[in-house]
Amino acid sequence: MARLVFYHHPQADQFSLTYSSASMAEIRSQRAQSDESTKCIGYPFETPVYVLYEGDGEIESAQDIDFDQEWLSDRMGGLSRAGEVVTFRLVELLEAAVDVREEEAVRLYKEFEPQKIQQALDHVSWGAPLPTVAGEVMSNLILRHSLPNANHRTGIAMLQFCIESVDPEFQMPRTHVDDDTWREWVDSYIVDSKRLITVRRNNLRFKQLEELDVDLVERKDGIQIRLAEFELDMHWREALSEYAGQHESHCRDFAQAVLERAERDDLLDRQGPTKQEFVTFLENGLVERDFRELF
Incomplete structure (x- = not known):
């Protein structure tokens, strides 16, 4: 056993x-x-x-935080304009995700860290093919884990916005069965994403477990990590880089799967947005959008 x-x-x-x-x-x-x-x-x-x-x-409940302008401004000092716009939209997405699930049901596991959003934008290959840019936007926002919850859900929404910045008529395939359950075609990507980011932050801890003859680590939602399937014997800085690269590749594959499922193969070879084009779309192209429809 x-x-x-x-x-x-x-x-x-x-x-x-x-x-x-x-x-x-x-x-x-x-x-x-x-x-x-x-x-x-x-x-x-x-x-x-x-x-x-x-x-x-x-652990705070989302109902304990008032996501108002003053709360947000206090946390965005020093961000570039791009960082401010992406941060503002991410907070709106978090609010929508909270609203869909009801505030008392959403727990906040960590502090909000908008500076990490700035870091995420700096690691995207802007102007590369669209699946690369969209996948890297999603991956880097998830890797930086800037929000206190809903980083995967908001990361997928940002992938959608990245595609829409190139083609505003793009119709995103549904990613949820309901507000708690991913659709089957999405679920494997989310599960593997969570495995990768968990190993990335814990390779030395997991190496310690492996040396104690532990086979499996189980995280929330029943997601199991079989230790023998991962390279753990490396410096923690090397692990951060190695598994970040694997996670980016994984999310680029997800972006391609999204386009193929939407029957938009014509976008697979399209150039992705520059950072400024993406930020301009977030600022001007989402006015009056009800983000609850994304969840």
């Missing part, structure tokens, strides 16, 4: 795996040194494994 541990604590999913050991004394030592809230699980394998989880004991 496969030896499986949870990446998120099963009773408190704001706590994530930080350290593992065959020694409970070592876990206690790590716990004593931590400045974060912690929880611990002992996995009763034939050779036991102990896992330390760290996280924020307080």
Whole structure:
């Protein structure tokens, strides 16, 4: 039977795996040194494994935040005009996703970090073929994880806007069955995306688990990561670069699948937007758009 541990604590999913050991004394030592809230699980394998989880004991509900202009302005200082426009639209998308699911049902797992949106824009191959640009916009926004929730849903919406900036008549195929469930053709892309970004941030932690003969790590939503399928033995900086590249390639493939499913093969070889063209579309081409229709 496969030896499986949870990446998120099963009773408190704001706590994530930080350290593992065959020694409970070592876990206690790590716990004593931590400045974060912690929880611990002992996995009763034939050779036991102990896992330390760290996280924020307080998780906000979306209803606790007023997404008003003052709240947003306080967080956008120092952004370029492009960064401001993309940030503003992302917050509108987050509000729409929250509205569709009802505020009390949406939890905010981290701080809003708009500076990371600026970083995401700087890593896109603007003006390359459209599937490349759209896929990289989606990938880099997801990789930077700037929003407190809904990064995949808003990333796909931004991919759609990128395509629409080249052809405003583009009809995006539906990506959701309902507000909680991805359509079957999208789901595999989302699951693999979440696997890649989890391994990217945790290669050394997962290497530690692998050395303890753990086979599987399971994150939220039942997504399992089979450790033997990933290269873990590298410096964490190398892992950040390696898995970012794999994630970008994965999202470029998704952008191509979107165009093919929409029967728009004519756009596969079209030049994607420049950064300015994309920002201009976000600023002027989405006026009065009801973003709830995207979710």
